[in-house]
Amino acid sequence: MLAEPMIECENLTRRFGHFTAVDHVSFSIARGSIFGFLGPNGSGKSTVIRLLCGLLEPSDGFARIAGFDVAKQTDEIKNLIGYMSQKFSLYDELTVHENLQFYGRLYGMRGPRLRGRYDELVALTHLGPYLTRRASQLSGGWRQRLAMACSLLHEPTVLFLDEPTAGIDPVARRELWDLLFEFSSHGMTLFVTTHYMDEAERCSHVGYIHMSKLVVCGVPDDLKLMPAVNPPGTKRLDIACDHVTVGLQAMRHLNGVRTATVFGQSMHLLVDQNVSEQVIRSELTRAGIPHAEIYLIGPSLEDVFVALTVQNNGGGK
Amino acid sequence: MKTPFRGFTAILYKEFLVVRRDPMTLFFMFFPPLIQMIAFGFALDTDVKNVATVVLDEDRTVESRQIVERFVNTGTFKLVGEVASSKELSRAIRTGKAFVGIEIPPGFTRDLDAGRTARVQVIIDGSNSTIASSALNSSIGVTFRESILRLLGPSGARDVPVEVRPQILYNPAMRSPNFFVPGVIGIMLQLAATFATAMSLVRERERGTLEQLLASPLSRWGLMLGKLIPYLVISAVMAIVVLGIMRWVFLVPVAGSLTALAVATLVYIFTLLSLGLLISTRAQNQIQALQMTMVFMMPSVFFSGFIFPRDTMPWIFSAIGSVLPATYFIELMRAIVLRGASLADFWVNLVVLSGMGLAMFALCALRFQRRIA
Secondary structure, eight states, rough: OOOSSSSSEEEEEEETTTTTEEEEEEEEOOTOEEEEOOOOTSSSSSHHHHHTTTTTTEEEEEEEEEEEETTTTTHHHHHHEEOOOOOOOTTTBHHHHHHHHHHHHHHHOOOHHHHHHHHHHHHHHTTTEEEEEEEGSSSSHHHHHHHHHHHHTTOOOOEEETTTTTOOOOHHHHHHHHHHHHHHTTTTTTEEEOOOOOHHHHEEEEEETHHHHHHEEEEEEHHHTTTTTOTTEEEEEEEESSSHHHHHHHHTTTTTEEEEEETHHHHHEETTTOOOHHHHHHHHHHHTOOOEEEEOOOOOHHHHHHHHHHHTTTTOO | OOOTTTTTTHHHHHHHHHHHHHHHHHHHHHHHHHHHHHHHHOOOOOOOOEEEEEEEESSSSSHHHHHHHHHHHHHSSSEEESSHHHHHHHHHTTSSOSSSEEOOOTTTHHHHTTTSSOEEEEOOOOOOOHHHHHHHHHHHHHHHHHHHHHHHGGGGGSSSSSSOOOOOOOOOOHHHHHHHHHHHHHHHHHHHHHHHHHHHHHHHHHHHHHHHHHHHTTHHHHHHHHHHHHHHHHHHHHHHHHHHHHHTTTTOOOOSSSSHHHHHHHHHHHHHHHHHHHHHHHHHSHHHHHHHHHHHHHHHHHHSSSOOOGSSHHHHHHHTTOOOHHHHHHHHHHHHHHHOOTTTTTHHHHHHHHHHHHHHHHHHHOOOOOOOO
């Protein structure tokens, strides 16, 4: 790590009455990273974002953005960050142009600075043809672009995006990520929550929160090498075959198979090192599947999160 | 950068646009109170005239016809028919054909001539107390005057010894619109203005845009003022319209200065808008905001002196009235419109109103947390 962290939190905790929504979460994110924050619904993702944006006060612990305390130096923080909330909260009655103007002015921008930044973002997001259209008449993907442009007008150093890709089509999703990479290359730090594992794979750093606790945090490739994910004496296999669901049942009953899940036309297995390809093939043949292609594979991020969640729950289930 | 009203112009810009784009909101802000004003103004007419009256004349003499005529001449009564029996008379009142029955028993003229007390029975439907007391007063007046004139007859004097020469100030025709319409304006402005701002923050909370605003460096004073000013302008326009209606539809003359009227109205509107904002910072959703607005509405109708005089109220109702902005405004309006009072005469009302407004506005900004929970 060269630079000091852009975002850091230590034992960040937030309680609502008896419920602890965020439980002693600590991590640090370097400038220019794309941090993917994952976790099931209700695990505390949005609460962490709100804490970092100064919208909620921590019950315990602290968080800093660029060295400013999020609980105390909210004014400094708010000029530094951009926030795109879950539902792309725009003013439906206002046109695209007016929404942009409003958010610009909200951050005290005017004159040539606002105009320059406005033109830049309109070009970047291709919103040009829609400027006079009301926000209510935009489709999901365009709403999201507008919301993002609004949150970027004041040139934030850190951009928080709370599930930016929920409910938009794959093309818009791909384009959004292209934009995010571009921002990141200009030194902006991005904090993105998502449900999608493929999005997590694109991030430079990921964190996984489960039941209010941060389960893991780090660089995806490092996480895939963790011993908890790759228990000694095991290997991961990808088996492509017909009738995968039938094959899955057969594999689950095979000695030495620890986990087996379907991945489209194939299945992923975590098996003991000594389970040979031969054994698997004969078992599949017995189940009525004579042809199968078997490859050795590494763990995916999903495997990482599953393994660590199970481990955290005390190996139960 | 760190000014107390940071973000004010942005909010102002946005609010004006939103109001312009959403004419339905404006319509619902303007229209129902306007209807209310017209309805109240016409319906709250306590001038009792032409009360439906039936006559049972069992005497059938010149004198009996004369006394009935005297009743009619007061303008209070209007003959709608003659009946033949007491039973018929009672039925006419019971079925609502008439409010008043005048019964002249046989021997009315005979008693008069003999110097005995001649009786006229006046039967009044008491279910509407305003009409009943008015009918009673007129009846007493008619018979009293008749009696005195008859007593004076032998003495040769033509005039009654003592006569009241009433001089009714400020509303000589005693028209009830003059009394009620200024009050109605107070009530309807409250409905429209409080409602408008009560909805504004709540709506942003519901839509999630408030969260977006809170993540920006917008200051709470900037937010509150930006929310208030557009509605101050709209409400002021509305006030001009309703004052125009008062003057040219209900024909209530304005005795005081227009400047005094404008200042009083503007201060009142500011207070109402602050109340609405305060509701908006408390309410979690639009239903709650609506309910809270109504909580302030009902007492304003009953305890502000709008319909019932506050002096005759039980102390508790009068006390409730004394914390309502409407109370002070209605008093002020009646003073300026009817009695031509100046603001200097009623500076206390103005101070109380602006005090309430400023206090509530400050409370909004101070109470409002730039956090979501």
